[in-house]
Amino acid sequence: MSTNSRIEMLPVLLVEDDAEDIYIAQRAFEQGKIANPLHVVRSGEEALEFLQRTGCYVGAAEAPRPGLILLDLNLPGMRGHEVLERIKQDPQLRRIPVVVLTTSGEEADVCVCYDRGANTYIVKPVAFDKFLEAVKTVGRYWLVVAKLPDPCEDTQV
Amino acid sequence: MRLRSKLTIATLSIVLILVAGGYASSYVARREMRQSLIRATATTAAQILGSINAGLQTQIEHLRAMTRGLDVREALMQSNTDFEQMGGIRERIAEVDGRWTSAAPGELQAMAAGLIANRLAVDLRNRQATQGFRLFGEVFITNRYGANVAQTGLTTDYYQADEDWWQQAAQWGAFVGSVEYDESAAVVGVPVAVRVESGEGALLGVLKAVLTPDGLLAPLTNAGILPWEQGMELTLLGPDGRAVYTARQATPSDGAGVPATVPLPAQIQGLSGYGPGLDVQYGLIGPERLVVSVRGEHEEGAPAHRGHPGWTLLVTRDLRRALKPLDRLQRAMLFISLAATGTAVAIGFGVSTRIAHALSQISAAAEKLGRGDLDARAPVRSNDEIGALAAGFNAMAARLKQTTASRDALEREVAQRRRAEREREVYARRLERLNAELERSNRDLEDFTHTVSHDLQEPLRKIHSFGQFLEEDCGEQLPPTGREHLHRMLDAVLRMKALIQHLLALARVGTRGGELLPVAPARIVETVLDTLSERIRETEARVAVEDGMPRVMADEVQLGQVFQNLVGNALKFCTPGRPPRIEIGGRAEDGRATFSVSDNGIGIEAEYLDEVFGVFRRLHSRDEYEGAGVGLALCAKIVHRHGGRIWAESELGVGTTFRFTLPLAEEAEEEKSLEHQ
Numbered sequence: 001m002s003t004n005s006r007i008e009m010l011p012v013l014l015v016e017d018d019a020e021d022i023y024i025a026q027r028a029f030e031q032g033k034i035a036n037p038l039h040v041v042r043s044g045e046e047a048l049e050f051l052q053r054t055g056c057y058v059g060a061a062e063a064p065r066p067g068l069i070l071l072d073l074n075l076p077g078m079r080g081h082e083v084l085e086r087i088k089q090d091p092q093l094r095r096i097p098v099v100v101l102t103t104s105g106e107e108a109d110v111c112v113c114y115d116r117g118a119n120t121y122i123v124k125p126v127a128f129d130k131f132l133e134a135v136k137t138v139g140r141y142w143l144v145v146a147k148l149p150d151p152c153e154d155t156q157v
Numbered sequence: 158m159r160l161r162s163k164l165t166i167a168t169l170s171i172v173l174i175l176v177a178g179g180y181a182s183s184y185v186a187r188r189e190m191r192q193s194l195i196r197a198t199a200t201t202a203a204q205i206l207g208s209i210n211a212g213l214q215t216q217i218e219h220l221r222a223m224t225r226g227l228d229v230r231e232a233l234m235q236s237n238t239d240f241e242q243m244g245g246i247r248e249r250i251a252e253v254d255g256r257w258t259s260a261a262p263g264e265l266q267a268m269a270a271g272l273i274a275n276r277l278a279v280d281l282r283n284r285q286a287t288q289g290f291r292l293f294g295e296v297f298i299t300n301r302y303g304a305n306v307a308q309t310g311l312t313t314d315y316y317q318a319d320e321d322w323w324q325q326a327a328q329w330g331a332f333v334g335s336v337e338y339d340e341s342a343a344v345v346g347v348p349v350a351v352r353v354e355s356g357e358g359a360l361l362g363v364l365k366a367v368l369t370p371d372g373l374l375a376p377l378t379n380a381g382i383l384p385w386e387q388g389m390e391l392t393l394l395g396p397d398g399r400a401v402y403t404a405r406q407a408t409p410s411d412g413a414g415v416p417a418t419v420p421l422p423a424q425i426q427g428l429s430g431y432g433p434g435l436d437v438q439y440g441l442i443g444p445e446r447l448v449v450s451v452r453g454e455h456e457e458g459a460p461a462h463r464g465h466p467g468w469t470l471l472v473t474r475d476l477r478r479a480l481k482p483l484d485r486l487q488r489a490m491l492f493i494s495l496a497a498t499g500t501a502v503a504i505g506f507g508v509s510t511r512i513a514h515a516l517s518q519i520s521a522a523a524e525k526l527g528r529g530d531l532d533a534r535a536p537v538r539s540n541d542e543i544g545a546l547a548a549g550f551n552a553m554a555a556r557l558k559q560t561t562a563s564r565d566a567l568e569r570e571v572a573q574r575r576r577a578e579r580e581r582e583v584y585a586r587r588l589e590r591l592n593a594e595l596e597r598s599n600r601d602l603e604d605f606t607h608t609v610s611h612d613l614q615e616p617l618r619k620i621h622s623f624g625q626f627l628e629e630d631c632g633e634q635l636p637p638t639g640r641e642h643l644h645r646m647l648d649a650v651l652r653m654k655a656l657i658q659h660l661l662a663l664a665r666v667g668t669r670g671g672e673l674l675p676v677a678p679a680r681i682v683e684t685v686l687d688t689l690s691e692r693i694r695e696t697e698a699r700v701a702v703e704d705g706m707p708r709v710m711a712d713e714v715q716l717g718q719v720f721q722n723l724v725g726n727a728l729k730f731c732t733p734g735r736p737p738r739i740e741i742g743g744r745a746e747d748g749r750a751t752f753s754v755s756d757n758g759i760g761i762e763a764e765y766l767d768e769v770f771g772v773f774r775r776l777h778s779r780d781e782y783e784g785a786g787v788g789l790a791l792c793a794k795i796v797h798r799h800g801g802r803i804w805a806e807s808e809l810g811v812g813t814t815f816r817f818t819l820p821l822a823e824e825a826e827e828e829k830s831l832e833h834q
Contacts (some may be wrong), residue, residue, distance in 0.1 A: 018615075021619075024619070103614045127625065128622035128625040131622065
């Protein structure tokens with residue numbers, strides 16, 4: 001396990017409406033021994049409020065800037081594609097890596113997501129052990145291996 | 158006016174003109190012939206008169222010849238001498254003459270007896286009887302003193318020197334008198350007298366004779382000129398206009414014996430050109446009785462016996478008889494004209510009827526044609542201009558019909574095309590609608606597949622995840638059968654997931670298919686074999702690929718799927734203990750490419766050869782052979798999408814050959830280039 005405290009500190013935002021999926025994800029984090037705090041929002045709108053610290057998320061303490069966003073495409077209301085688009089169009093947010101987690105392996109979905117700036121696209125495997133593997137790999141890559149800009153500095157380039 | 162009437166009138170006019178012309182010419186001919194008849198009659202009359210004159214001269218010459226005889230001269234010389242010797246000649250002659258003229262007929266016989274009976278008189282009578290003097294009714298001779306010397310008959314006087322004829326003959330040598338009834342000779346005759354001369358030319362006396370008409374005309378009769386023709390009369394008139402002779406009657410008809418006066422025409426016209434001294438005239442009694450008069454003019458001062466004696470010859474003839482042949486000709490001409498007219502009218506009527514009939518038939522046909530009956534035809538009955546007209550009309554009608562027919566056909570075709578175009582438009586709209594529907598349905602299908610891929614898999618994933626959680630969290634509390642059931646459940650979830658994946662793949666053949674492009678199958682097969690290389694190695698399979706497979710029009714990815722599924726099947730369904738032998742081939746046949754994948758595997762029962770292409774159709778249990786039963790269905794769907802056909806041939810336990818057809822790239826390219834042209 002990594003001993004880098006800063007990295008361990010980086011929260012992960014999961015955008016997912018389905019309770020089972022939230023549980024599965026939390027379990028995967030748990031079993032994958034990913035210590036980063038996992039914040040869960042249940043809709044696209046809520047995700048944007050969380051990220052922009054608006055609505056019920058006014059105040060930095062309740063809504064820390066995540067180091068990684070796990071985004072489900074199949075959301076009620078604002079769909080995942082749009083959430084992705086908004087994030088990537090927002091100068092404050094666009095450097096945050098977004099991993100699309102979805103059951104759709106449709107080529108069109110894949111292309112659209114990458115076009116709109118998704119950093120990774122993962123089709124959720126049916127078997128949990130496979131999913132766990134994927135989450136561990138992704139978490140390890142984005143949270144440990146990859147060098148990302150410091151979200152606290154808020155520097156505009 | 159009807160054509161028939163016009164033609165008939167025209168024919169009739171021509172015939173009438175011909176007839177009129179014929180009549181005019183015949184009239185002219187008749188007139189000319191009449192004129193020439195008149196002239197010919199005049200000529201003949203002049204000839205006859207000439208002949209009569211010639212005959213008269215001949216007779217005078219006869220008489221002269223007679224006077225030259227010695228006995229005549231001697232007798233006269235003797236008488237003259239006697240008178241001279243006696244002396245007192247005048248007184249004596251006057252005394253005898255006085256006696257003679259005053260004597261009764263019976264006494265005169267006695268007085269003249271000596272003169273009639275003397276030698277000279279006897280000689281004269283002999284000559285009269287034997288030498289043709291019978292033509293002379295009476296002949297007597299005087300001496301130079303005018304006293305009778307000898308005579309053949311009685312004379313009424315004795316002294317002749319006081320007579321005109323005696324003086325004329327004595328002075329000029331001859332005299333020809335006018336016709337008269339000679340009482341002494343009791344004949345109608347012409348007195349002629351000739352001078353009797355001595356050899357030296359001295360006057361010896363005068364011989365007088367009375368020439369009878371028969372004598373005058375005898376030469377003509379002898380020459381055959383007379384009698385002339387039936388109905389023709391010949392009359393000779395003396396200078397005083399009395400008839401000397403008529404051919405109809407030998408002697409004048411009146412009982413007194415005086416020559417009759419011949420009636421002459423009221424109008425007389427002169428003719429010329431018949432010789433000098435001939436006065437020729439003609440006239441008509443009644444319409445057709447021609448009288449030609451020829452008169453020999455006695456020359457002024459000429460001796461009486463010279464030239465014409467001043468006689469007139471009248472020739473009367475009936476012109477009708479002469480012109481009879483001409484009249485017959487005219488009648489024949491009239492008959493012929495009438496016949497010709499009749500024939501001409503009949504022919505004209507017939508011809509015009511035929512022409513009018515033929516023309517009316519043509520005109521009726523034309524009228525029918527005009528009313529729109531394109532089958533109207535005129536009968537062609539003859540080989541002439543009307544036939545040609547009818548034939549021409551028929552040809553025109555036929556062409557018209559043809560033109561109309563082709564025009565109708567054209568119109569029909571145009572209408573048909575319009576209809577077809579409308580139908581095409583309708584179809585095009587329908588097609589558009591169908592296309593839209595198809596697109597919508599494709600979108601629906603896409604949505605559906607999207608839904609399937611997302612929503613159907615979601616619960617599966619969760620079932621599987623929570624199944625795993627169950628095993629992880631409570632596995633130890635479950636009895637072994639419970640764990641076994643849980644595993645089977647999780648397996649089923651995975652199979653379900655695989656089925657969904659296949660279904661999606663199947664659905665994507667249509668919706669996610671790429672464009673059909675020319676591709677080389679050899680390269681695709683190579684890739685497929687590369688992909689399958691591990692399984693090939695595992696199964697120890699031997700794969701042979703035919704060279705020169707034709708290029709085809711295909712979606713490269715899908716064609717790869719087909720080959721992959723077929724080769725995969727061949728590797729899968731192999732007979733245990735027998736390494737698979739796979740042959741891949743392809744060749745161009747009948748304008749298409751036919752590919753084949755053969756194996757030496759387990760084979761397929763004949764009754765299932767078609768069924769193997771059904772979706773999720775399996776012939777074997779999963780325990781024997783893995784698979785969802787989608788591979789061949791996918792192949793079939795792909796091949797069908799390419800417009801091809803797929804089928805299987807198999808022998809159980811020997812092997813199976815899958816064949817499928819695809820469009821050839823060359824043909825498709827050719828079609829494309831043709832379309833561009």
